[in-house]
Amino acid sequence: MSFLELNARFRRLHKEHAAWRLLRSDNAPLILAFVADLFEEADEIAFGRAKMALDTELEHWREQGVIEVEVNAATYLRQWIQAGWLRELDDQLSKTDACEVALRFCRQLDQRETNATASHLRIVQDAVRDLSVAISPDPAERIQLLESRKAEIQRELDELEAGIVHELSDTEQRERIIEIYQLAAVLTGDFRRVEDEIRQIDQTLRVQMIESGGSRGDVILNLLEQEQLLAASDAGRAFDGFFQLLCDQNRSTELREQLKAILSRPAANNLSEQQARFLGKLMRELSRESGRVFQVRRRTEENLRQFVESGAAGEMRAVDRLLGKLERLAVCFKEADISMRHETSLRLDSGHVKIQSPDAWCLKMPEEQLDTRDVQEHINNATPSETMLRQLHAVQVLAVAEKLRKTLRASRIPLSIAGLVARQPIQAGLEELIAFLRVARAVGATELQGRETVEIKDRNGQRLKAEIPHYLLSAEQFPEQLEELIL
Known part of the structure; x- marks a missing residue:
């Protein structure tokens, strides 16, 4: 790829990618520190709880002079959601894939493992060996590769039966257990990427429906034909394959028991408390994250059907046609050399509106007056009746x-x-x-x-x-x- 192509790609990512926008924002350290602390113990946080936590931090930051803008926590959270750094679903906040990428980048800057080269090379060698066996079309070549692996395993068995046990050095144990944590930590980020791709497919389908210009029946037929795109996409197939491995009881049980055995050995002392806790509950977190993906995919399919059945696609198509007509009229004004300062008889009342935040812009509805003339006051009983207790x-x-x-x-x-x-x-x-x-x-x-x-x-x-x-x-x-x- 040439310099011009790379320059164009990096410029586009610099402008469009949410992770890059987060890293170059003015308050990036504050945002990343708050998000990392907020989601340290859980992957989902109630919006109200996040708002209270951010309100407390904003007050401290203003007292210290870190920020001066008088913006409430709800507005900041909405801005972060709109920027693609957080996601809200059922009044629950979670990190997006872009946020995970930014956090992982910052953590790796301070946690670089300079002596993990041998561990990385071993993983690459194992992956190359397995792939060479899996994609070889020649039975003789496969047999030769498997026989060499069999001989290697038999050699290790003979040494163990002879009482020869090769133990890893402290450095090798430290490298490998940290490598296990780093690989496991990426798995949760994969789920975020699957969710983001599902939402992107949802938006693409809606745009296609609006631009198709067909009747509601044609749109429904098109939806039925394309609804399986959510499952047939790269993200959907990758997740389905991952979920099949997760549901394999033998593999899951084996991985769970092996993680317990590793964490019970002295090598686990090389991990921090947070890292050891993460590996200890890895299988539970993977099951919970996969459940979230199922929920997002099912809700996306339901919302697409509601979008079609409600006729919203036709309404948006009409709005799009109206905007196009207005744009053509505006072009005609320019070609006709009509001044935008031309005096007309139209007069609009205008004034100055001062708005502190979107919350202050909400219209207040007048409260209806209640008729309490026939209301009688009754004193509540402090002791429940026997009839009530029998019903409980x-x-x-x-x-x-x-x-x-x-x-x-x-x-x-x-x-x-x-x-x-x-x-x-x-x-x-x-x-x-x-x-x-x-x-x-x-x-x-x-x-x-x-x-x-x-x-x-x-x-x-x-x-x-x-x-x-x-x-x-x-x-x-x-x-x-x-x-x-x-x-």
């Missing part, structure tokens, strides 16, 4: 969570709620079933496509059939202390 059948959600965790540990495989009900039949009716769903949402269970049907019993022994979302739970999704769950 409390289900202890924390006890339900403990029961579900024990069941999952005993099964050793992920189970849906229907599978859990088959092993732990529900006897308290819909209240206990709702407790199952609350626990699934609290632990971040993966929500699969489709729904499932369960049969339960109420307190009177009557059988009920309920259709519920299809959640997939595993014991690793539960924290050690169940009191940490938000139930």
